[in-house]
Amino acid sequence: MQEITVPPNGRPSRSTIRFGLCCLFAAQPIKFRQTTAQALAPLPREQQLERLSAICQHNLQQVSQAMRYLVEQGIGAFRLMSPLFPRHSQPQVGYALADLPEIEAIYHQCQAIRHFQGQHDLRLSLHPDQFNVLASPHPQVVANTLRELECQGELAELLGVEVINIHVGGAYGDKQAAMGRLQTNFPRLSTRVRSRLTLENDDVSYTPADVLPLCRQLGIPFVYDVHHHRCLPDGLSCERATEEWLALWQALGREPYGHLSSPKHGWASAKPRPHADYIDPADFPDPWRGQAITVDLEAKAKELAVRRLMTELMPQSAF
DNA sequence: GCATGTCAAGTTGTG
């Protein structure tokens, strides 16, 4: 294992802003593996588990490499791929971790990751995908969501992941009713999931003005995606939303988590939603300057985008 | 090798 040297390039080791990378790498040779239920289905159970076990080990090894790189670069947060353990909760080919043939090695890898994360103050998060809808009126959808979130919670505990972030989901023509269903379903989650769960504003239905009160009622933090807020504005200014966002996390004694990205086709385009390769420093919200927060950067150029924004913003005294 | 269609799952808006 390489010796970690922080800071690189003579820059200060920590700004008050902690920047985060999402899931993947553009240039670094760090790749995650996957498999599909269809590919597994024809195999005997034993072979399915062998294959899954190998993929899990590969992915954990890649996480270790990713974390070492991030620490070297002064990048303080990392969003893990949600299918790190592929098909974990899938009804037909899903599995309990204890069933994997190499489970001892896997636990050992997890422990090493958790230890490294703690040693280097690297903040880990998970962002289970769009199929997880606690506000759905369909019991089956909610049941699938609960099952998947519990798998994510198990993973989070093993790896030292602090945040499991999801969206509220669909509106079904009545946002208040949908948010009520989410509140009803929330207590059905285990403590290990509830203690990590956060809700994020999206760009089609739920704005910060919707999600902030919901989070307050549930006693969980709000992840502020400022790009979504710009795509789907509400009565709240960025300043106001930022104040409430920070207050919520501070009340819980935790460091605020936000998301930032730039529009691929510019703000004037008809569709500002798709993410650009890099972050335009002008898109960094003024009210966020100087705050002790974590900002995940959603940019196609991945680690290159994080490094570029950090170099562009660091020299300024505001950081 | 390389190109291409497919992958568990939900919901919404667009063409």
Added chain:
DNA sequence: CACAACTTGACATGC
């Protein structure tokens, strides 16, 4: 009404 977009490609198949 089919399909892309969403945090994001990688896998599996066929040539």
